[in-house]
Structures are given as structure tokens and as C-alpha cells.
Amino acid sequence: MKFNKYKFWRYDYKKIRKLKDNIIRKILFGFGLTAIIFILLILIFLLVEGLPFFFEADGADFFTDDVWDPSSPNEPRYGILPMILGTFLVTLGAIIIAVPIGIGCAIYLSEIAHPKIRETLKPIIEILAGIPSVVFGFFALIILSKWIDEFFNATTKLNALTGSIMLAVMMLPIIISLSEDAIRSVPREMKEASLALGLSKWDTIKGVVLPAAFSGITAGVILGVARAIGETMTVLMATGNAPVISFDMLTSMRTMTATIAIEMGEVPYGSTHYHALFAIGIILFIITLFVNFTASIIRRRFRERY
Amino acid sequence: MREEIKPIIVIILIFVIILFFVFSTSDKIKIKQKGSDTMLELAQLWAEEYVKINDNVTISVSGGGSGTGIAQLINNQIDIADASRPIKQNEIENAKSKGVTPVEFKTCIDGIAIITNKNLKNNEISINDLHGIYNGSIKNWKKIGGPDLKITVYGRQSNSGTYAFFQEYVLKNDDYRVDMQPLNGNAQIVDAVIGDEEGIGYVGIAYAEKRSDELNILKVKNNNYKSGFLPTIENITTGDYPISRYLYIYTNGIPKGEIAEYVKWILNKDSGQRVAENLGFVPLTDSIINEEMEKIT
Amino acid sequence: MKWKKTKEIIIFSLLRLSALFIVIALGVMLFYIFSGGIGKISWEFISSFPTNGMKSGGIFPMIVGTLSLMILTMFIALPIGIFSALYLVEYAKPGRFTDIIRLAVHNLAGVPSIVYGLLGLGLFVLFLGFGLSLISAAFTLAIMVLPIIITASQEALYAVPKNIREGALALGSTKWETTRYHVLPYALPGMLTGSILALSRAAGETAPIIMTGAAFYMTHLPSSIFDEFMALPYSIYTLSTESSDVQVIRPIVFGAIIVLLLIVLGMNLIAISLRNYYRKKYRW
Numbered sequence: 001m002k003f004n005k006y007k008f009w010r011y012d013y014k015k016i017r018k019l020k021d022n023i024i025r026k027i028l029f030g031f032g033l034t035a036i037i038f039i040l041l042i043l044i045f046l047l048v049e050g051l052p053f054f055f056e057a058d059g060a061d062f063f064t065d066d067v068w069d070p071s072s073p074n075e076p077r078y079g080i081l082p083m084i085l086g087t088f089l090v091t092l093g094a095i096i097i098a099v100p101i102g103i104g105c106a107i108y109l110s111e112i113a114h115p116k117i118r119e120t121l122k123p124i125i126e127i128l129a130g131i132p133s134v135v136f137g138f139f140a141l142i143i144l145s146k147w148i149d150e151f152f153n154a155t156t157k158l159n160a161l162t163g164s165i166m167l168a169v170m171m172l173p174i175i176i177s178l179s180e181d182a183i184r185s186v187p188r189e190m191k192e193a194s195l196a197l198g199l200s201k202w203d204t205i206k207g208v209v210l211p212a213a214f215s216g217i218t219a220g221v222i223l224g225v226a227r228a229i230g231e232t233m234t235v236l237m238a239t240g241n242a243p244v245i246s247f248d249m250l251t252s253m254r255t256m257t258a259t260i261a262i263e264m265g266e267v268p269y270g271s272t273h274y275h276a277l278f279a280i281g282i283i284l285f286i287i288t289l290f291v292n293f294t295a296s297i298i299r300r301r302f303r304e305r306y
Numbered sequence: 307m308r309e310e311i312k313p314i315i316v317i318i319l320i321f322v323i324i325l326f327f328v329f330s331t332s333d334k335i336k337i338k339q340k341g342s343d344t345m346l347e348l349a350q351l352w353a354e355e356y357v358k359i360n361d362n363v364t365i366s367v368s369g370g371g372s373g374t375g376i377a378q379l380i381n382n383q384i385d386i387a388d389a390s391r392p393i394k395q396n397e398i399e400n401a402k403s404k405g406v407t408p409v410e411f412k413t414c415i416d417g418i419a420i421i422t423n424k425n426l427k428n429n430e431i432s433i434n435d436l437h438g439i440y441n442g443s444i445k446n447w448k449k450i451g452g453p454d455l456k457i458t459v460y461g462r463q464s465n466s467g468t469y470a471f472f473q474e475y476v477l478k479n480d481d482y483r484v485d486m487q488p489l490n491g492n493a494q495i496v497d498a499v500i501g502d503e504e505g506i507g508y509v510g511i512a513y514a515e516k517r518s519d520e521l522n523i524l525k526v527k528n529n530n531y532k533s534g535f536l537p538t539i540e541n542i543t544t545g546d547y548p549i550s551r552y553l554y555i556y557t558n559g560i561p562k563g564e565i566a567e568y569v570k571w572i573l574n575k576d577s578g579q580r581v582a583e584n585l586g587f588v589p590l591t592d593s594i595i596n597e598e599m600e601k602i603t
Numbered sequence: 604m605k606w607k608k609t610k611e612i613i614i615f616s617l618l619r620l621s622a623l624f625i626v627i628a629l630g631v632m633l634f635y636i637f638s639g640g641i642g643k644i645s646w647e648f649i650s651s652f653p654t655n656g657m658k659s660g661g662i663f664p665m666i667v668g669t670l671s672l673m674i675l676t677m678f679i680a681l682p683i684g685i686f687s688a689l690y691l692v693e694y695a696k697p698g699r700f701t702d703i704i705r706l707a708v709h710n711l712a713g714v715p716s717i718v719y720g721l722l723g724l725g726l727f728v729l730f731l732g733f734g735l736s737l738i739s740a741a742f743t744l745a746i747m748v749l750p751i752i753i754t755a756s757q758e759a760l761y762a763v764p765k766n767i768r769e770g771a772l773a774l775g776s777t778k779w780e781t782t783r784y785h786v787l788p789y790a791l792p793g794m795l796t797g798s799i800l801a802l803s804r805a806a807g808e809t810a811p812i813i814m815t816g817a818a819f820y821m822t823h824l825p826s827s828i829f830d831e832f833m834a835l836p837y838s839i840y841t842l843s844t845e846s847s848d849v850q851v852i853r854p855i856v857f858g859a860i861i862v863l864l865l866i867v868l869g870m871n872l873i874a875i876s877l878r879n880y881y882r883k884k885y886r887w
Binding site (some may be wrong): 012018020021024025027028029031032033034035036038039041042045046048056100101102104105107108109112113124125126127128130131132133135136137138139140142143145149172176190200201202223226229230231232233237256257260261265269277278281284285288289291292296297 | 611621626716749
């Protein structure tokens with residue numbers, strides 16, 4: 001008989017260990033599910049509270065009406081066009097500012113900067129990334145808006161431009177760190193080969209490094225955009241919140257996120273207005289879902305190349 | 307491995323101890339008060355002053371708008387709702403259907419000041435003109451005797467009782483113009499108008515008074531009056547200044563116990579009313595105070 | 604040929620400028636904030652209640668509220684996050700289902716903060732009946748920072764070389780035993796770093812707590828986790844948009860911002876130092 005040392009003691013430790021392992025495996029599986037459960041919870045709640053809106057008010061008007069006035073005593077209107085436009089313009093403005101600066105900074109950090117400068121700059125970017133959005137909002141409200149007022153002589157100092165600039169500053173850390181990662185992961189051999197063939201540093205960057213890092217950079221930009229679309233506090237405090245349709249960046253606009261934040265407090269639970277706000281939430285959720293999905297596809301598809 | 311875990315456990319223990327200290331005030335009665343942003347400062351000051359003389363209670367105060375306060379009272383989540391407008395009929399019905407009976411108390415009177423930029427020469431405006439400006443039919447200052455400049459109209463957001471009151475009283479339930487800038491609070495409107503030569507806004511007088519040297523507070527002329535009046539305490543009390551309203555609090559049913567004591571304190575001429583007066587609101591007259599006190603018995 | 608060199612110089616200068624922009628942006632913001640609020644910072648400010656209509660006094664209850672929120676959030680999110688990451692890295696079989704889980708984690712990270720507020724309101728405040736409270740807000744924040752903890756923990760786990768696991772298994776350990784005694788100890792510091800970063804994020808968020816329990820003013824500290832609370836980000840928001848005496852209140856807001864930044868950035872600093880320390884310690 002083989003000597004089974006575990007059976008020598010009172011308990012069959014081997015079985016116990018195996019049992020413990022199995023139980024833990026099941027428990028951990030449960031934990032693994034939590035992410036799915038939560039995302040489903042969000043979806044479910046949004047749908048449960050948001051879909052009723054389309055049955056109570058005229059659903060089509062939601063997307064075509066250009067007036068948002070849900071508490072009018074005469075005729076409540078629930079058109080989200082002004083807010084979609086608001087979100088779009090403020091985000092667009094932010095992209096225009098942040099993308100060139102962000103990618104430029106990423107290139108600088110990974111290719112041109114002296115290592116000592118890199119060491120100082122990276123913490124600065126991390127600090128910027130850690131600042132809470134309400135601080136940005138406050139800065140925009142108190143200081144940035146005054147500068148814009150002096151510089152552009154705008155009708156209102158709280159307008160889409162103020163929001164865009166502040167959003168751009170918030171987007172920068174994401175764009176920079178992801179782009180920088182992408183650029184640094186381009187194999188050295190490629191850069192060295194290009195330089196060996198006589199191309200200048202800039203030509204190498206332009207023709208070899210950037211195309212190779214393209215997917216990572218794009219992913220960074222898209223994630224930054226997703227952050228900008230979903231940002232609430234900064235735009236709430238910076239953009240003036242007028243639900244109007246206008247293409248003038250120096251006028252006050254309202255984003256979808258701000259609408260929910262402003263009006264959620266006032267609505268009686270269960271009213272049409274309440275459901276309308278959840279409906280906006282659904283739209284927001286879908287948009288950010290779509291944007292994130294695009295980012296991961298790009299990331300995955302191009303990662304295989306190198 | 308144990309070495310690394312030790313400091314972490316220590317930190318966690320410290321945190322738990324902090325938490326324990328935090329939660330040691332649970333023997334007091336809690337009063338939750340929410341609602342109007344116009345009344346936010348007032349409510350906060352009431353709470354602050356009241357607990358100085360009565361430390362059996364703890365009071366929490368929040369804003370969110372008159373609509374919020376009433377909605378939460380209806381949902382039985384708070385004890386006192388602050389409202390700068392009277393409760394609406396559909397809110398009363400909603401409450402009844404949930405088993406809640408809102409009881410109204412007037413607390414003080416608030417004048418709504420119409421403010422413009424200091425550089426504007428106009429110093430008077432009629433209710434009709436105000437109506438026209440805010441519903442969009444009057445777009446330029448020159449139409450009412452001012453400079454040839456486009457009017458920038460500032461107002462509150464739709465969750466504000468001030469917004470609702472102004473809409474009902476001045477606009478006679480007309481729709482606000484679409485390009486009115488909906489700002490977050492009274493302070494913001496004051497700020498905006500100070501910085502905008504073409505701006506006009508409506509704010510609670512308390513807010514206008516605070517920075518009256520940076521603003522132009524218009525006299526308002528009621529429609530059948532010959533001239534306008536400034537929003538002073540006398541003019542509001544006599545009714546010569548047309549845009550004024552009561553500020554209310556609502557409780558669920560007739561207040562009892564600590565809540566009743568608090569409401570009585572608010573209504574009292576020497577305590578709650580004095581606080582309101584210091585902030586720039588108009589205290590209730592004695593007869594009204596007695597009327598309101600009657601409700602608590 | 605010369606033109607090419609000039610072109611390169613110009614372009615590189617532009618790139619340097621973009622880096623400068625960021626430094627200036629941060630510098631300007633910090634300058635205004637510190638100059639506006641540094642006068643207010645004192646021991647009384649941190650340890651006393653707001654008084655006189657919040658025009659004087661301190662921000663003690665807000666600090667307590669934010670810290671309590673962070674602690675509660677940590678107790679909820681940390682275990683869930685670490686164990687989820689553990690599952691994903693050690694136990695999950697590659698395949699469709701695991702992909703879905705990873706997708707869910709990514710998407711959780713992308714949800715706007717206000718939507719979390721909606722979830723918190725609908726689920727914890729109303730449906731589960733917790734009401735406006737610390738616990739509602741903590742749960743909401745926990746779900747919000749979960750993806751951060753999961754991702755950081757995953758990275759920490761991946762950094763442990765495969766050989767350690769293989770060696771342990773070869774010697775007869777069960778999967779859990781190798782994870783518990785051979786992988787986890789080395790991954791824990793990295794997980795901790797991620798958690799601290801997640802916490803600092805939670806401390807600074809406003810939108811999720813607006814609808815789940817933050818109050819403008821309370822006469823006392825919260826009496827239990829089912830009570831409302833004051834918090835730094837929310838007070839910064841309300842005080843900058845609500846109060847009438849702007850001149851007097853503004854320095855207080857600046858002061859509150861400084862305190863909030865110290866907490867948030869302080870935690871980031873701790874997390875990064877921890878990361879660097881353990882990175883040096885465990886050089887595989």
C-alpha cells in the first residue's frame with residue numbers, strides 16, 4: 001500500500017483542499033460577473049425609467065423638435081436637438097484644441113524631449129489628470145470666462161467656447177498618455193532603419209513612427225472624446241446652459257449631461273419630465289457605448305500588426 | 307508578505323476608528339429640510355441659529371429648487387420643504403395619492419428685484435415692458451427708451467421657484483423667450499448682469515442689495531400706477547412694489563414635536579423673522595404670524 | 604537642404620510649445636487657486652463648522668464627509684474589484700464569455716458620471732430604499748470606480764511571471780493556493796496603487812453624489828451611514844453658484860478647493876510612490 005500521508009491524519013486534507021479550491025472558483029466566478037451585472041443594471045434602469053417617456057409624450061418629437069421646455073405651463077416640449085447640438089459643438093471645439101496639442105506633446109515627450117524634461121513633464125500630466133472636474137468647472141466659471149469676455153467681447157462669458165477650452169485641458173492627459181504609449185511601442189529597429197537610410201528625425205516621425213502608432217493614438221483620441229461627451233460638472237458650470245440652437249461658439253449652450261444634472265432635482269418621480277431625463281440618459285449611454293466600442297476595435301485591430 | 311500587509315491593516319483600522327467617531331451623534335432628532343434655492347441661505351441660517359438654542363435636533367438643508375423640495379416631501383423623504391412658490395394643484399393631488407398632506411406656512415416676503423448693468427441709464431420699467439422683454443417680443447433696449455443695444459436676458463432654470471413665480475406673475479404664464487440664459491442661482495445672475503452692459507435679470511432682493519453699488523436696481527411700475535417703486539421693505543409691505551411673493555415652507559401634516567418647535571421658532575418675530583430680515587427679506591406682519599401659528603395646534 | 608533643417612526646427616518648436624501649453628495651463632490654474640485660497644487655510648478652517656451663513660468658519664464637515672465616503676467606497680469596491688480581477692486573470696477561460704466580461708468592464712469605465720447618478724438615484728435611493736445617504740452615494744461611487752480597480756489589479760497580476768504559478772502548481776498546490784500564497788502577495792502592492800488612484804477619483808466626483816445624498820448644510824456630522832452628508836466637491840459647486848455674498852464666500856471656496864486638491868493629489872502621490880517603490884523591489 002502506498003503511504004498516503006494525508007490519510008494519516010484525521011482529515012483527508014487532499015479532498016478538503018480540492019473542495020476549497022472548487023468553492024473559491026465558483027465564488028470568484030460570481031465576482032467576475034459583477035461587471036456584467038452592473039452594466040446591465042445601468043442599462044435596465046435607464047430603460048425602465050426612460051422608455052415610458054416615448055409612450056407618454058410624442059416620441060418622434062424627442063428627436064425632431066428644436067425646443068426643450070418641459071416645464072412650460074402651456075405646452076411642454078421635449079426636443080433634445082438643442083442639447084445634442086450643444087454636446088456636439090462643445091466636444092468638437094474641445095477636440096480641435098486638444099488633439100493637435102495632445103499629439104504634439106506626445107511626440108515631444110517620446111521623441112524629442114530630454115529625459116530629465118520627460119521626468120518633470122510626466123508628473124505634471126498626471127497631476128492634471130487627477131484634478132476633479134468641479135475644480136475645472138470653478139476655474140472656468142470664475143476666471144476663464146472673464147478672459148474670454150475680455151478677449152472676444154462675447155455676449156455672455158459662459159458659452160460653448162469656455163466649455164470647449166476647459167474640456168480640452170481635461171482631455172489632454174488621456175490623449176497624451178495613450179498616444180505616448182503608442183509611439184513608444186513602435187519598435188526601435190524601425191526608427192533606426194529609417195534614420196540609417198538618411199531620413200531626418202522629423203521625416204522619421206512623420207513617415208514611420210506616426211503611421212505605426214496610429215491605432216494607439218486614435219484610441220487615445222477617441223477615449224478622450226468619450227470623456228468629453230460624458231463630462232458633467234465642467235460643462236454645467238462653464239457653458240451657460242441655455243437650451244438654444246446656435247452655431248455661434250460664443251453663445252451659451254446646454255449639453256445633455258448638464259440637462260440631466262440641472263433638472264433631475266426638480267422633477268416629481270414618475271412624471272413625464274422625469275422619464276424624459278432618463279431618456280436623455282439612454283441616448284448618452286448609447287453614444288458613449290458606441291464611442292468606446294469604436295476605440296476598442298481600433299485598438300485591437302491594429303495591435304496585431306506589430 | 308506579512309510585512310507589507312501590516313501597514314495596510316493599520317491604516318484600515320485607523321479609518322474604521324474615524325468612521326466610528328463620525329457616527330456618534332445619532333441620539334438627536336433629525337430634521338431634513340430641502341427646496342428653494344432662493345431660500346437656501348435663509349434656511350441654512352435658520353438651521354444654524356436654531357441648533358444654538360436647541361441641541362436635541364440636527365438639521366440638514368439642501369437646495370435643488372422648490373419643485374425638488376415639494377417632490378421629496380411628497381415622497382416622504384424630507385420633513386420640511388422650502389418653496390418660493392405656492393404648491394401646485396397637481397402636486398397636492400400627487401401628495402394625497404401617496405398619503406401625504408402638505409401643510410403650508412408663510413415664512414416671509416421676498417421681493418424680486420429687476421437688475422441691469424450700472425451703465426444703463428433707464429431706472430424704471432413697467433410690468434408690461436418686462437413681460438415683453440422676457441417673452442421675446444422686445445429685443446432691443448431702445449424700444450423702452452434705452453440705448454440701441456440688444457437685450458441679453460438672464461433668468462433662472464426651470465427647477466427654480468423664482469423662475470416659476472416670475473413666469474406666472476410677470477409673464478402671465480406666457481413662455482419665456484428661447485434665448486434666455488438660464489443661470490444656476492441668484493448669485494450668478496447678479497454676476498452676469500454686472501458684467502454685461504446689455505443685460506437684465508431678476509433676483510431675490512437680498513442678492514441685489516448685497517451688491518447694490520455695482521448694479522442698477524430698476525423701479526418697477528405696476529400697470530395702473532403712474533410711477534415705479536424701488537423694492538424696499540416698505541414698498542413691498544404696502545404692495546406698491548408689485549413683484550413680491552411669500553416664501554413658504556411645507557410640512558407633511560400638522561407639525562408636531564421638534565418640527566413644530568422649529569416652525570414656531572421660524573415664525574417668531576424675534577428669532578426666525580429677525581434672521582430673515584437681516585438677510586434682506588421682509589418679515590411677516592404680526593397678524594399673519596398669528597394666523598400661521600394657529601395652524602400648529 | 605537647409606530648408607529641411609529649418610522646417611524641422613520650426614516643427615520641433617511647435618511641438619515644444621504644445622508641451623509648454625500644458626505646463627502653463629496647470630500652472631495658471633494652480634496659481635489662481637492657491638493665491639485665492641491660501642489665506643484661508645488654517646487649523647480652524649479644517650477643524651470647524653461653517654458659521655454665519657457659511658461665510659466664515661471652516662469646512663470640517665465636508666472633509667469628514669468626503670473621507671467617510673472614500674472609506675465606505677473602498678470597503679465596497681476593493682473586494683469586488685480585486686476578486687473580479689483575480690477571476691479574469693487567473694481563472695477565466697479564454698473565450699466568448701470572458702470577452703463579454705472584459706467588454707463590460709471597459710464600458711463601465713466609459714459611462715458618464717451623471718448616468719451613475721441616475722443609477723444611484725433609481726437603484727439605491729429609491730428602489731432599495733436607502734434614501735439619500737452616505738451608503739447610497741458610496742455604492743454609486745463604488746460601481747463607478749470599479750473598472751479602475753479591476754484594470755489596475757489586472758495589470759498587477761499580469762506582472763507576476765508565469766513561472767511562479769507554474770512552479771507552485773508543479774509542486775502540488777491547488778489553483779487557489781498558488782494564487783493566494785504565491786501570486787497575490789506580489790500583486791497586492793500594485794492592486795493597492797490602483798485602488799488609491801480609484802479612491803482619489805471617487806473623492807473628487809460631484810455628479811454622482813448630487814442625487815444620492817449630498818446636502819448643502821448640516822448642523823452636525825452625519826449620524827449614521829444612512830444619513831445625508833456634506834462633501835467637498837458638492838460644497839464647492841453649491842457655494843460657487845448659490846451664495847449671495849460672493850466676495851466673502853469665494854475665498855472659502857478656494858480654500859475648499861485647495862483642501863480637496865491636497866487630498867486628491869496627495870493620494871495620487873502616495874499611489875505613485877508606492878508603485879515606484881514596489882517596482883524597484885520586485886524586479887523579476
